[in-house]
Amino acid sequence: MPPKGKRKDASAANKTGPAGSKGTAQPPKSPPPNWPPLRPLVPASDLSLSTTLPNQIVTIRNFWPASLCKMYVSFLASLPLTTTPGKPKKGDAVRVNDRFQVEDARFAEMLWEETALKGLVVGEEDGFGVGEDDGLALSEEERRELWGGDVVGLNPNIRIYRYKKGQFFDQHYDDFNNVTIPGDPPIQARTTWTLLLYLTSPATGCLGGETVFYPEPPPGKKGKSQPVEPVVVGLEVGMALLHRHGAECMLHEGREVLEGEKWVIRSDLCVRR
Numbered sequence: 155m156p157p158k159g160k161r162k163d164a165s166a167a168n169k170t171g172p173a174g175s176k177g178t179a180q181p182p183k184s185p186p187p188n189w190p191p192l193r194p195l196v197p198a199s200d201l202s203l204s205t206t207l208p209n210q211i212v213t214i215r216n217f218w219p220a221s222l223c224k225m226y227v228s229f230l231a232s233l234p235l236t237t238t239p240g241k242p243k244k245g246d247a248v249r250v251n252d253r254f255q256v257e258d259a260r261f262a263e264m265l266w267e268e269t270a271l272k273g274l275v276v277g278e279e280d281g282f283g284v285g286e287d288d289g290l291a292l293s294e295e296e297r298r299e300l301w302g303g304d305v306v307g308l309n310p311n312i313r314i315y316r317y318k319k320g321q322f323f324d325q326h327y328d329d330f331n332n333v334t335i336p337g338d339p340p341i342q343a344r345t346t347w348t349l350l351l352y353l354t355s356p357a358t359g360c361l362g363g364e365t366v367f368y369p370e371p372p373p374g375k376k377g378k379s380q381p382v383e384p385v386v387v388g389l390e391v392g393m394a395l396l397h398r399h400g401a402e403c404m405l406h407e408g409r410e411v412l413e414g415e416k417w418v419i420r421s422d423l424c425v426r427r
């Protein structure tokens with residue numbers, strides 16, 4: 155559990171207006187980009203959820219094929235990314251990367267509905283070819299418990315990160331946010347898991363940049379606890395990673411990029427509130 159007052163992802167609290175209700179700072183307003191179509195995609199029947207750390211980290215390998223990732227990196231490089239300040243406000247994590255942040259419910263919906271993500275997370279046949287086998291074989295009840303409720307979509311707050319050589323995201327916890335998913339009627343929701351979609355890897359010349367999680371040691375006898383090995387998730391082109399955030403978020407970081415560029419698309423899973 156994140157200790158009170160510990161370093162947070164500054165962007166998590168950086169929301170007001172339709173998508174958020176907790177923060178005070180205004181996010182930079184960017185018009186929604188003209189996102190390229192999400193094609194080609196790997197059929198959902200060829201994809202599955204796999205558990206990296208029970209109840210904490212779930213991945214989908216090859217969620218986006220390499221060709222789509224490559225095309226997206228070229229497109230994203232044309233967006234007006236801004237370098238985050240190296241000196242954080244009190245309580246925020248040191249985060250040195252270039253980012254683009256936009257409120258874009260349309261893109262969040264594309265990423266949720268047009269890909270295999272919804273079918274895998276919600277576990278329903280959605281016309282995209284998803285059967286019963288999401289890889290985790292969860293009951294309805296286990297599914298609700300895992301995702302923290304009834305998942306209704308993705309956070310419209312879309313963040314694009316580019317880390318160049320020497321850039322990193324220091325250790326922090328991701329907070330949850332209350333969001334409104336536009337629609338008729340709009341859905342009042344709360345974020346429960348972070349979604350990271352990696353577009354680059356050593357295969358594209360990006361070395362380093364792993365996302366590293368620090369599980370809390372189980373309480374030992376007489377208050378002494380055993381050290382627990384960090385969980386290092388190496389970059390893979392097109393891999394989606396979901397990790398639990400909010401009260402049960404693990405301390406984590408994006409390690410320094412040693413060579414090339416790391417590109418990530420970030421959103422969050424949202425449940426009905």
Ligand SMILES: O=C(O)CCC(=O)C(=O)O
Nearest residue numbers: 163323328365407408420
């Ligand atoms: O880029 C990464 O590997 C981690 C990003 C992250 O922790 C975040 O967006 O909160």
Ligand SMILES: [Fe+2]
Nearest residue numbers: 163327328406
């Ligand atoms: Fe994070």
